[in-house]
Structure formats: C-alpha cells, structure tokens
Amino acid sequence: MINRRLLALMLRPLMHNRRRLLLALLLLMTATAMDVMGPWLTKHYIDIYLVPRDLRVEPLTLLLALYIATQGLAALGRYLQTLYFARIALDAVHALRKRVFRHVMHLPQHVHDATPTGEMVSRVTNDTDDLRELYVEFLATVLQNLMLLVGILIAMALMDVKLMLIAATLIPVAAVIIWGYQRASGPAAMEVRRLRAGQNARINEAIGGMSVLQAFNQTERFRARYHDLNVAQYHARLHTIRISALLLRSALDLVGVIILAALLIGYGLDSLVGGAEIGVLYAFVTWLGRVSEPLIEITQRFNIFQQAGVAGTRLLSLLDRPRAASGDDTKAIKSADYRLQALAFRHHGAERNTLDDVTLDIPEGAFIGLVGHTGSGKSTLLDLLGGLQPVTEGRLLLDGRPIETLSPSVINTVMASVPQEPFIRSTTLRDNLLMGIEADEAAMARALDEAQLRELIDRLPDGLDTPLGERGLTLSTGERQLLALARALLRQPRILLLDEATASVDSLTESRLNRALAGLKGRVTMVVVAHRLSTIAGADEVVVMQAGRIIEHGVPGQLLDNSDGAYYRLWHQPGNALN
Numbered sequence: 001m002i003n004r005r006l007l008a009l010m011l012r013p014l015m016h017n018r019r020r021l022l023l024a025l026l027l028l029m030t031a032t033a034m035d036v037m038g039p040w041l042t043k044h045y046i047d048i049y050l051v052p053r054d055l056r057v058e059p060l061t062l063l064l065a066l067y068i069a070t071q072g073l074a075a076l077g078r079y080l081q082t083l084y085f086a087r088i089a090l091d092a093v094h095a096l097r098k099r100v101f102r103h104v105m106h107l108p109q110h111v112h113d114a115t116p117t118g119e120m121v122s123r124v125t126n127d128t129d130d131l132r133e134l135y136v137e138f139l140a141t142v143l144q145n146l147m148l149l150v151g152i153l154i155a156m157a158l159m160d161v162k163l164m165l166i167a168a169t170l171i172p173v174a175a176v177i178i179w180g181y182q183r184a185s186g187p188a189a190m191e192v193r194r195l196r197a198g199q200n201a202r203i204n205e206a207i208g209g210m211s212v213l214q215a216f217n218q219t220e221r222f223r224a225r226y227h228d229l230n231v232a233q234y235h236a237r238l239h240t241i242r243i244s245a246l247l248l249r250s251a252l253d254l255v256g257v258i259i260l261a262a263l264l265i266g267y268g269l270d271s272l273v274g275g276a277e278i279g280v281l282y283a284f285v286t287w288l289g290r291v292s293e294p295l296i297e298i299t300q301r302f303n304i305f306q307q308a309g310v311a312g313t314r315l316l317s318l319l320d321r322p323r324a325a326s327g328d329d330t331k332a333i334k335s336a337d338y339r340l341q342a343l344a345f346r347h348h349g350a351e352r353n354t355l356d357d358v359t360l361d362i363p364e365g366a367f368i369g370l371v372g373h374t375g376s377g378k379s380t381l382l383d384l385l386g387g388l389q390p391v392t393e394g395r396l397l398l399d400g401r402p403i404e405t406l407s408p409s410v411i412n413t414v415m416a417s418v419p420q421e422p423f424i425r426s427t428t429l430r431d432n433l434l435m436g437i438e439a440d441e442a443a444m445a446r447a448l449d450e451a452q453l454r455e456l457i458d459r460l461p462d463g464l465d466t467p468l469g470e471r472g473l474t475l476s477t478g479e480r481q482l483l484a485l486a487r488a489l490l491r492q493p494r495i496l497l498l499d500e501a502t503a504s505v506d507s508l509t510e511s512r513l514n515r516a517l518a519g520l521k522g523r524v525t526m527v528v529v530a531h532r533l534s535t536i537a538g539a540d541e542v543v544v545m546q547a548g549r550i551i552e553h554g555v556p557g558q559l560l561d562n563s564d565g566a567y568y569r570l571w572h573q574p575g576n577a578l579n
C-alpha cells in the first residue's frame with residue numbers, strides 16, 4: 001500500500017527543514033546515549049562496589065554525580081528534541097495543507113460540481129490532519145524509540161553478545177506482528193475513512209438544505225440515514241480496535257515475557273560456568289523492559305502510519321486530478337468583444353452536447369439578452385464566455401484570441417460576472433462588496449449607486465458594516481444579486497456577464513436592475529441571461545436558445561413583430577415569466 005509516490009508525498013514537506021531536522025537528530029542521539037548510560041552505570045555500581053561491599057564515598061559520589069548528570073542531560077535532550085520535531089512536523093503539515101488547498105482552488109469546475117462539499121472539506125482538513133499525526137507521532141515517538149532500541153542493543157552487545165542476541169529475537173517477532181497487523185487493519189482503516197468522509201458530506205448536505213428538509217418533512221429520513229452511517233462507522237472502528245488490541249500490546253507483551261524467561265535461563269547457564277556478574281543481569285532486565293517499550297510504541301504507532309497511508313492515498317488521488325487548464329497569454333485585452341464560431345460544449349462525462357453549433361458575434365459595448373426555456377443552455381453559455389469551462393468544439397474568441405489561451409488574470413481585469421446564485425460570505429456588506437480588492441469610499445458609493453443599492457444600505461443601522469448571516473441569508477434573492485452586481489461594478493469591468501436569478505423578484509428590484517443595466521449600456525459589453533423580458537427590453541440584440549442551440553436572434557422590437565418567431569412565442573406564452 002505504501003509506494004514511492006506516497007512516501008515522497010509524506011517525506012517531501014519534512015525535507016524543507018533540513019537544518020532543524022539534523023539538529024533534532026543530533027539531540028536525539030545525545031539524549032539516547034545518555035539514557036542507556038543509566039543501567040550501565042548501575043551495573044558498575046552493583047558489580048564493582050555493591051557485591052564486593054566496597055562502599056567508598058569518593059568513587060560512589062563520582063558515580064552518583066555521573067548518573068544524575070547523564071539522566072539530566074537525557075531529560076533535557078528529550079525535551080528539546082520533542083520541541084524541534086514538533087516544529088518540523090507542524091511546518092510540514094502546514095506546507096502540505098497549503099499545497100492541497102491551492103490545488104483544490106485550481107481544480108476544474110466539473111470536479112467541484114461532482115464532488116460533495118463535505119468530501120472536499122474532509123480531504124483538506126481530516127486527511128492532512130492524519131498526516132500531521134504521522135509527522136508528530138513518527139518524529140517524536142517512533143524515531144525516538146528506534147534510536148533507543150539501537151542504543152540499547154549496542155550497549156547490550158558491549159556487555160554480553162550472547163544475551164544481546166537472545167533479547168534481540170524480540171525484533172524479528174515484532175516485525176512479523178507488525179506485518180500481520182498491517183495486512184489485517186489496512187482495509188478496515190480505509191473503510192473507517194470512507195465512512196467518515198460520507199458522514200461529513202451528509203452533515204454538510206443536511207445543514208445546507210435544512211430549511212428544505214424541514215419544509216418537506218425529511219428530517220427524520222436524513223436522521224435515519226445519518227444514523228446508519230454512524231452505526232456502520234462504529235462497527236468499522238470497533239473492528240480496527242479489535243485488531244490492534246489483539247496484535248499490538250497483547251501479542252508483543254507475551255513475546256516480551258517469553259524472552260525475559262529465555263534471558264534468565266541464558267544468564268543461569270552463564271553463571272553455572274562461572275563469570276557472570278549479577279549487575280549484568282540487572283542491566284539486561286532493565287534494558288529488556290526498555291526494548292519492549294519502544295517496540296510496543298512503534299507497533300502501536302503503526303496504526304497512525306496506516307491511517308496516514310490511507311489519508312495520503314486519498315490526497316494523492318486528489319492531487320493527481322489535473323488542474324483546470326489556463327492560458328498564458330498575458331497581453332492586455334484591447335477590445336472587449338466576443339466571436340463564437342460553431343461552438344459546442346459537452347459537460348464532463350455527459351453523453352450529449354449541452355451546447356451545439358453556437359455562432360454569434362458580440363461587439364464591444366453591446367448589450368445581449370439571452371432567453372430560452374429552462375435547461376436550454378443559457379447559464380452554460382455564460383460559463384463559457386467567462387472562461388470557466390473549456391470549449392469542446394468550435395472556437396470562442398475574446399479580443400480575437402481563443403479564450404483558452406488567455407491567462408485568467410488578463411480575463412479578470414476586464415470581466416466581472418453576477419451568477420445566478422451569488423457567493424455571499426457571512427461577513428459584513430463591505431467585505432462582500434470589496435471581495436479582496438481595495439477601493440475608496442467614493443468608488444464603493446458609486447458602485448452601490450449604480451447597482452441601485454443605496455436605499456437598502458441607508459436603511460440599515462450599521463450601513464456597510466452590517467454583518468450578513470451565513471451565505472447572506474439576511475438579504476433577499478434580488479438584493480443578493482444587486483450586491484453581486486455592485487461587487488462586479490466596483491471592478492469597473494469592460495465585460496459584464498449577468499445570470500438573472502429568478503423571474504419572481506419584486507417590481508422594485510426589477511426596476512432597480514433595469515436602471516442599473518441601462519446606466520451601463522454602451523459602456524460595457526453585457527451578456528444578460530434573462531427570465532423577465534423587462535430586463536432585456538433595452539438590449540441591442542436578443543438571442544433565443546433551445547436545447548443548446550440558437551434558434552433566433554435579433555433586435556427585440558423586431559423579433560416581437562414576427563408572430564411565427566420563437567421570441568414572439570416565448571413572450572406570448574401564457575404564464576411565462578417573460579410575459
């Protein structure tokens with residue numbers, strides 16, 4: 001399961017901090033050497049002074065001072081090395097999180113459309129968090145224990161090779177246990193993770209659509225589905241706990257006890273032939289206790305390694321998804337005009353085209369109204385004009401250049417869009433208006449005036465500093481669109497793409513929007529998807545779409561004279577929003 005790419009993903013962030021890593025390793029080696037000196041000094045005390053009853057003050061004081069000094073240094077080294085390793089681990093996860101989030105921000109639209117928000121959140125937070133645990137635990141615990149193990153084995157070998165070999169049999173046995181654990185717990189850990197991501201997605205969905213769930217009496221059904229996922233996760237977790245409880249502590253403890261018995265027998269045999277010192281037995285029993293502890297720690301931490309492996313695999317699959325392609329032509333846009341030549345578009349994975357054979361010229365400063373039945377492809381065409389989706393066939397030229405060759409920064413300097421569902425953050429009106437750019441009060445006031453929002457702001461006690469609820473819920477649908485329009489206008493765009501939210505805004509909002517568009521006419525290239533005829537009454541040209549194709553286009557007044565035309569039919573359709 002752990003392959004080279006996974007290792008690279010995990011280890012690369014650690015390598016950014018080589019100097020600190022080296023220093024931490026030096027500290028670790030010093031602390032370990034001081035640590036294993038403890039039993040060695042005690043052995044000397046027993047064999048040289050205690051057993052022969054040679055209790056002279058001077059050498060004993062020296063021994064005691066040495067003992068305290070080594071153990072004090074060991075404690076200090078452990079403390080410093082823990083701090084260093086923790087810093088390295090936190091820096092590593094910080095770098096990884098930045099990398100994953102940056103990648104998520106650049107994924108193509110269709111990936112975000114197809115991935116539940118909770119699932120994506122789970123990748124960026126939980127999965128990177130599992131790697132954090134790996135870094136912290138691995139660096140602070142596993143590395144420390146591995147070093148201790150090596151230190152103890154060296155000290156044992158220096159004292160008695162035969163007894164060291166008996167004690168060392170614990171290591172291959174532990175390796176076999178770890179291997180068995182990894183095989184048994186891998187699929188179970190993956191299942192836990194899958195269920196957790198599912199839970200996140202479900203919670204996100206339920207909270208996002210709570211009002212609908214409540215209105216449609218679906219809360220009980222959602223609760224039951226969440227409960228099922230919860231129970232499944234409970235059992236999956238229990239399964240992983242059973243495996244780790246059996247194989248980790250219990251099995252390793254048992255092996256440790258057996259090896260202790262073998263050591264005692266080995267020591268007994270040595271003493272039969274003479275020469276074995278009691279201090280050696282003391283040192284070995286102490287060291288053996290210290291050997292099994294690191295092994296248990298390492299093995300126990302292995303499930304973290306396991307989980308990190310699963311998280312890393314999921315992160316790799318996310319990072320493997322190609323970023324949205326973007327052009328690199330940074331030449332400024334001279335003329336904000338579009339040319340669409342036999343353009344076709346198919347959604348990722350869809351069986352048929354959403355747009356077909358769309359040919360249209362949009363000169364600079366023109367006001368184009370897009371109309372058509374629901375699902376006819378109006379919003380999709382707007383996405384393409386905004387460069388948010390790639391053209392499947394044909395050509396889409398902006399300023400005479402294929403839009404996919406233009407760098408997004410160049411497009412964004414001339415274009416602003418007002419989507420059907422504007423993204424409103426739960427912060428102040430001002431923050432929502434600025435959305436990351438800098439503008440003075442006069443410019444903001446102008447944008448608010450142009451978007452006809454002045455009255456609303458003046459009505460609010462805190463004006464622009466009024467906080468908005470989650471997703472701007474305190475604003476009506478029409479007001480949210482006007483706010484998004486003000487945000488777009490603040491950027492002084494040369495192209496404005498507006499996707500009218502709904503046919504059912506009140507007449508006041510309707511007239512405000514119309515006034516705003518009339519004010520921009522001729523100055524800004526506007527493509528407006530309209531659900532109400534009034535919105536595009538002042539358009540230079542109306543484009544009627546049906547099933548992804550343009551079936552009619554022309555000056556609105558003239559189209560209405562043609563009683564056989566599609567626009568005429570839409571307009572005269574009883575109950576139609578355009579009517």
Ligand SMILES: Nc1ncnc2c1ncn2[C@@H]1O[C@H](COP(=O)(O)OP(=O)(O)OP(=O)(O)O)[C@@H](O)[C@H]1O
Nearest residue numbers: 113347348350354373374375376377378379380381
């Ligand atoms: N990911 C997708 N895969 C396949 N088809 C899709 C996908 N996303 C959208 N569609 C389809 O594309 C078609 C055009 O959708 P679009 O939102 O552009 O219509 P619209 O004319 O703007 O509708 P409305 O007036 O309701 O906003 C619809 O039939 C929609 O179901």
